[in-house]
Amino acid sequence: MCYSAQIEPDYHQYIKMFGAAMSLREFAELYWEHGGRELKAPMAIEAAFSDATTDGERRIQALIAETNALRATKLEQELFKQRARLVDADRVLATKATKAATESKRIASDKIDAAAHRLADLRRTTLKDSDSRIYPGWYAPVMIVRDGRRVIVPMRYRCRLPGWTEQTEREKPGSYNALRDSLNQAWRKLFGHNHGIVVVNRFYENVDRDGKKVVLEFDPAPAQQMLVACLWSRTPISDEPDLWSFAAITDEPPPEVAAAGHDRCMVPIKPENVDAWLNPNPSDLAAQYAILDDRERPYYEHRMAA
Structure with a gap:
């Protein structure tokens, strides 16, 4: 496969x-349909609309920008949440090493790394080969x-x-x-x-x-x-x-x-x-x-x- x-x-x-x-209709619906929900599409597809020249292309460009703004907000909220979780876990571990706090710290650290990486990708303007992969x-x-x-x-x-x-x-x-x-x-x-x-x-x-x-x-x-x-x-x-x-x-x-x-x-x-x-x-x-x-x-x- x-x-x-x-x-x-x-x-x-x-x-x-x-x-x-x-x-154009289906491209526009793709972003309207998801409306900020997680949309799995290569970054390079979105980048193709960066030089929009027609009204239809500009509409899609605007929808992509709106969707990415919502994505960024959710990622920033996730970073804030997980950083607070990490601080709480470290506070517990400073007094007593518990299995729950150790696991909470691990999960928070992993989620912080993932969210930070995805946020950096949203803000990146230079494409990589992996940006065309499905x-x-x-x-x-x-x-x-x-x-x-x-x-x-x-x-x-x-x-x-x-x-x-x-x-x-x-x-x-x-x-x-x-x-x-x-x-x-x-x-x-x-x-x-x-x-x-x-x-x-x-x-x-x-x-x-x-x-x-x-x-x-x-x-x-x-x-x-x-x-x-x-x-x-x-x-x-x-x-x-x-x-x-x-x-x-x-x-x-x-x-x-x-x-x-x-x-x-x-x-x-x-x-x-x-x-x-x-x-x-x-x-x-x-x-x-x-x-x-x-x-x-x-x-x-x-x-x-x-």
């Missing part, structure tokens, strides 16, 4: 590469065809399949990957109907090494932006904007990925197959399988992730 991936977060690049339009449950720009044109929609990287509820999702947390050999079974309501593409630069996997879990970074050689095949779903939610979500299609790994210790790999399709993939004929699934088989096959170099 694809544990994590470094994506192309800048919608301007999708427009440049594919002539796709940005779905994990299951995070949002990413996905290109689809809607009303006959290519559009970019922010979607959550964990698909809620048609008919699923939140409870179903919790029971089946691996729905961020759609296995090729189950496309006409578990994914039959989406395969041949809702196809998308997410642009990926590299991916990361958890593998076993000497009895320990380690994270490996896999980079295509030569370096390239991979057009990873996806399936997506749009779920109506009462009194809230629709939930857009997606899964990356994965298949048996090439030899070098298998040798590194992993049993799956994303499926990058060829540029000449983009139109056919984004406009599937549900009556001709064989043509869709053929696109997946006629994939790009870079060599994946790997190393321990930083």
